[in-house]
Amino acid sequence: MEALPKHVTIKEVGPRDGLQNEKVEIDTADKVAWINQLSETGLSYIEFSSFVHPKWIPQLKDAKQVASSIKRHPGITYAALVPNQKGLEAALETDVDEVSIFMSASETHNKKNINKSIEETYPILTQVVEEAKQEGKTVRGYLSTVFGCPYEGAVPIQQVIEVSIRLLDMGVDELSLGDTIGVANPLQVDRTLTEIRKQLSFDQIAMHFHNTRGMALANVLVSLEHGITTFDASVGGLGGCPYAKGASGNLATDDLVHMLHEMGIETGINAEQLTQSALYIQSKLGKSLPSHQMQVCNKERV
Amino acid sequence: MEALPKHVTIKEVGPRDGLQNEKVEIDTADKVAWINQLSETGLSYIEFSSFVHPKWIPQLKDAKQVASSIKRHPGITYAALVPNQKGLEAALETDVDEVSIFMSASETHNKKNINKSIEETYPILTQVVEEAKQEGKTVRGYLSTVFGCPYEGAVPIQQVIEVSIRLLDMGVDELSLGDTIGVANPLQVDRTLTEIRKQLSFDQIAMHFHNTRGMALANVLVSLEHGITTFDASVGGLGGCPYAKGASGNLATDDLVHMLHEMGIETGINAEQLTQSALYIQSKLGKSLPSHQMQVCNKERV
Numbered sequence: 001m002e003a004l005p006k007h008v009t010i011k012e013v014g015p016r017d018g019l020q021n022e023k024v025e026i027d028t029a030d031k032v033a034w035i036n037q038l039s040e041t042g043l044s045y046i047e048f049s050s051f052v053h054p055k056w057i058p059q060l061k062d063a064k065q066v067a068s069s070i071k072r073h074p075g076i077t078y079a080a081l082v083p084n085q086k087g088l089e090a091a092l093e094t095d096v097d098e099v100s101i102f103m104s105a106s107e108t109h110n111k112k113n114i115n116k117s118i119e120e121t122y123p124i125l126t127q128v129v130e131e132a133k134q135e136g137k138t139v140r141g142y143l144s145t146v147f148g149c150p151y152e153g154a155v156p157i158q159q160v161i162e163v164s165i166r167l168l169d170m171g172v173d174e175l176s177l178g179d180t181i182g183v184a185n186p187l188q189v190d191r192t193l194t195e196i197r198k199q200l201s202f203d204q205i206a207m208h209f210h211n212t213r214g215m216a217l218a219n220v221l222v223s224l225e226h227g228i229t230t231f232d233a234s235v236g237g238l239g240g241c242p243y244a245k246g247a248s249g250n251l252a253t254d255d256l257v258h259m260l261h262e263m264g265i266e267t268g269i270n271a272e273q274l275t276q277s278a279l280y281i282q283s284k285l286g287k288s289l290p291s292h293q294m295q296v297c298n299k300e301r302v
Numbered sequence: 303m304e305a306l307p308k309h310v311t312i313k314e315v316g317p318r319d320g321l322q323n324e325k326v327e328i329d330t331a332d333k334v335a336w337i338n339q340l341s342e343t344g345l346s347y348i349e350f351s352s353f354v355h356p357k358w359i360p361q362l363k364d365a366k367q368v369a370s371s372i373k374r375h376p377g378i379t380y381a382a383l384v385p386n387q388k389g390l391e392a393a394l395e396t397d398v399d400e401v402s403i404f405m406s407a408s409e410t411h412n413k414k415n416i417n418k419s420i421e422e423t424y425p426i427l428t429q430v431v432e433e434a435k436q437e438g439k440t441v442r443g444y445l446s447t448v449f450g451c452p453y454e455g456a457v458p459i460q461q462v463i464e465v466s467i468r469l470l471d472m473g474v475d476e477l478s479l480g481d482t483i484g485v486a487n488p489l490q491v492d493r494t495l496t497e498i499r500k501q502l503s504f505d506q507i508a509m510h511f512h513n514t515r516g517m518a519l520a521n522v523l524v525s526l527e528h529g530i531t532t533f534d535a536s537v538g539g540l541g542g543c544p545y546a547k548g549a550s551g552n553l554a555t556d557d558l559v560h561m562l563h564e565m566g567i568e569t570g571i572n573a574e575q576l577t578q579s580a581l582y583i584q585s586k587l588g589k590s591l592p593s594h595q596m597q598v599c600n601k602e603r604v
Contacts, residue, residue, distance in 0.1 A: 001492040001524070185564035186523050190303040211516070214557045214594035218520040221488050222303070249594075255516045262487035292516035292551075 001225065007266045009230045011045040011176075011206065012038055012253055014281070015066075016081055018238030020050065020057045021250070022285060028062040030284045032069040037277040038235065039073045042269040047100065050081035051090040067094035079140060083114070088128050092135055099132050101125050101172070102142035105160045106149035109180070113144070118163065126170045133171055141172035142208070147184035147192065157195045164200060174204050176232055179219070182212025182249045189219045193226040206230035211237065211290075212249035217259055220251070224265070231256060236278035236289035252291030254278055303527065309568045311532045313347040313478075313508065314340055314555055316583070317368075318383055320540030322352060322359045323552070324587060330364040332586045334371040339579040340537065341375045344571040349402065352383035353392040369396035381442060385416070390430050394437055401434050403427050403474070404444035407462045408451035411482070415446070420465065428472045435473055443474035444510065449486035449494065459497045466502060476506050478534055481521070484514025484551045488524045495528040508532035513539065513592075514551035519561050522553070526567070533558060538580035538591035554593030556580055 015035055019026060026034075035048055048070060054061035063080060072078060072095075079098040082088045091099050103121045104110035110118050125141075132139050145152075146160050164175055177196075184192075189207075196205065207223045207230070209216040220231060237252035257269050275293060282289045317337055321328060328336075337350055350372060356363035365382060374380060374397075381400040384390045393401050405423045406412035412420050427443075434441050447454075448462050466477055479498075486494075491509075498507065509525045509532070511518040522533060539554035559571050577595060584591045 001489055004489070183564075185561055187303055187306070187565040212594065212598060213560060214513070214516070214554075215519055215561055217516055218523045218561070221520045221523060252516075258515060259487055259517055259520070262485075263489040292514065296514060 004224050004263065005227065005229045005265060007229065007268075008224070008260055009044060010253060010256060010267055010269065011047065011230065011232045012043050012235060013047045013208075013232050013250070014038070014234040014236070014238045014253065016047040016050050016060065017232075018234040018236075018250055019059050021239030022059065024285050024287075025059050026281070026284050028065050028069070031062070031066055034277060034281050034284070035066065035070045037273070037280055039071065039076055041273040041277060042267070044075060044268065045077045045079065047079045047081065050083070051087035052081065052083050064090065064094055067091075067096060077138075081142075082128060082132075084124060085128055085131070088131060092132075092137075096137065098138045098140055098173075099128075100140040100142055100176075101128055101167075102144060103163070103167070104144040104149070104180075105163050106145040106152045106155045108151035109145045109149045112151065122166055122170070125167070129171045138173045139171060141167040141175045142178055143167065143175060144178045144180040146177045147179040147188055148181055150181050157192050160192070161196060161199050164196070168200070168204060172204075174206055174230070176206040176208045178208040178232075179210050179216075182210035182216070184209065184219050185215055186218045186222045189222045190226070193223065193228070197226065202227055206232060208232040209251045210249040211251050211255075216249075216251040217255065220256065220259070235274060235291075236282060236294050237291040238278075238281060238285075238289060249290075252278075252289070252293065254291050254293035258293055306526050306565065307529065307531045307567060309531065309570075310526070310562055311346060312555060312558060312569055312571065313349065313532065313534045314345050314537060315349045315510075315534050315552070316340075316536040316538070316540045316555065318349040318352050318362065319534075320536040320538075320552055321361050323541030324361065326587050326589075327361050328583070328586050330367050330371070333364070333368055336579060336583050336586070337368065337372045339575070339582055341373065341378055343575040343579060344569070346377060346570065347379045347381065349381045349383065352385075353389035354383065354385050366392065366396055369393075369398060379440075383444075384430060384434075386426060387430055387433070390433060394434075394439075398439065400440045400442055400475075401430075402442040402444055402478075403430055404446060405465070405469070406446040406451070406482075407465050408447040408454045408457045410453035411447045411451045414453065424468055424472070427469070431473045440475045441473065443469040443477045444480055445469065445477060446480045446482040448479040449481040449490055450483055452483050459494055462494070463498060463501050466498070470502070470506060474506075476508055476532070478508040478510045480510040480534075481512050481518075484512035484518070486511065486521050487517055488520045491521045491524045492528070495525065495530070499528065504529055508534060510534040511553045512551040513553050513557075518551075518553040519557065522558065522561070537576060537593075538584060538596050539593035540580075540583060540587075540591060551592075554580075554591070554595065556593050556595035560595055
C-alpha cells in the first residue's frame, strides 16, 4: 500500500450528476454562485451541466445560461454532458471546454436510458465525437452499469471491455467507468480492473463509484492499488438520495478528498473551501446532504 | 485479493455499544425480543448489555433482567461489558458467557473515561480478569482510541502495542482494537497492522471500526488483506449518530455482512433476518438507522 499514487485528479460532477438526481430546481444565479465557489477550491475539472431536453431533466434546463454566466478559471476544464447531436450543437454555442457522452454496458439499461440498442448507439456517438473533435473539444465518455445493471444484474467484464474499446476507438479521450447503481464490491473492482488492464491503458480510465451500499471508498482504495488516478465525485454527496433506480448515491467529493489527504495523497483541493461550497448548495436544497464530512462538519458547527 | 479469508466472525455489539449511544431508552421487553431475533440470524456472538452504574448509562440499567430473560442459543456467546469489580460481581450473578473489559490507548481518553491513568487501570483490570477466569468466564478486552484520541490526536503505534501486550498478558482472550472516533484511514490501518503483527498474534485480535467518516468498510478491507478475521459491528448502524465526542458512528453489521457476502466471504449470518432485526429496533427507536442497507431496504419496501 506504500506504492499508492501520490496525486489523484478528482472530477467534480455535482452540478450535473448531482443536481439531475435532486428533485429541487436550483435558481440559475445560485448555481452560478455555487460553481464559482467550486472553481475556488482547487478543483481542476467541473462538469457544470447537461445539454439535454428540459423535458427529461428540467433541473438542468439553464445549461446555456450557466455556461455563459460562470467565471472561468484558467486551469479548470469546464465540461457538459451532451446526449446527442442536438445537445452537442447547443453546447458548442457556449465556450464549453469538453463534452461528455454516455452509454451503458448493458443492453437493457441502454435501451431504457437512450431508447436505442448498444449497436444503434455507436454511430450516433461517433458522429458527436467527430464533430466535437472538429470543433477542438476533448470528449469524455461515461460508461454506465459497469458493475451491475438494475434490469440484467451482473454485466460480463468482456462486454464492458468491448464497449469501452469501441468508445475509445471513436476518439473518446477519457472513459469514466460507472457503478451506476452502487453495487460494486472491492473484490469485483479488483477482478474487473485486473481484466481491463490487460486490454486497455489506465491512462484513459477514470472510476465513478456510488456509495449506495457504503462501499465507494473501499472501491476507490482497490482502484488506487491498481494505479487508477482519476475519480468522479459529487460535492456533499449531492444526488445521493437512493431513490432513482439506476442512479443512486453519488460518492461525496468531500469524503473522497478527506480519505485521500489522510492517506497522504494530494488532490490540489482545499478541503475547507470544498466544505463551504457543500454548505452553500445544501442551504439552497433545503435538506441535509449525505456526505459523512457534512455530518461531522455540521456537528462541529453546532 | 484472491487470498482473503474465507470466513469472518462478526461480533454484534448493538445491544451494548449501539444502545448506549442512543438517547432513547428501549423497554426491557423490546430489548429481549430484539436480542432473541438477533439470536436467530446466525450470529455467533452477541454483547447483550453492560453492567455499569445506571447513573452513567441509564439505557442499559436493565442488564440483569435482560440477561435472565433472553433465550439462549447453543453456539452463541452472550457477553456483557463490565467496567470494574462491582460490574463483574453483578455480571457473575447472571449466566453471562463472557465479560468484556475496556481501557484506552491514550492517557487523556482513559482518564476522562475511567478516571484513572493507564498505569492505575492495569491492577484494577487484572483483578477483574483473574476473578472472571476463576469463575470460568472468557474475557474480551476493548482498547479504545487506537487510531486517534479526541483529546490527544494521533496515538503512537508503539503505545497501542504496549497496552495491548499488558492486556493480553493479564489473560484477556481476545483484544478488540477500536477506532473510537472514526478517524482511521486505510493507509494508517495498513501501517498499524504491519507493526502489530510483528509483536502480537492476529489470532487474538479483532477490529472495531466506526464509520464516522465513511471509511469503515475500506478499513475492514485492509484488515482482511492482513488476515484479520474478527470484526465488531452494530446492526443497522445503531449508535451511529455522530454526536458524542469519543463514541460515534458504529459500523453497521448489515453493511459489513453485505460487503463480505458479495465478496464470497462467509459469515454464517442470514442477511434477510439481520435486516428484519434492524427494522425491529428501528421501529422502537422512532428514527431512521444510518446503515446503507437499511436505506436501500427501506426504499425497496416503499
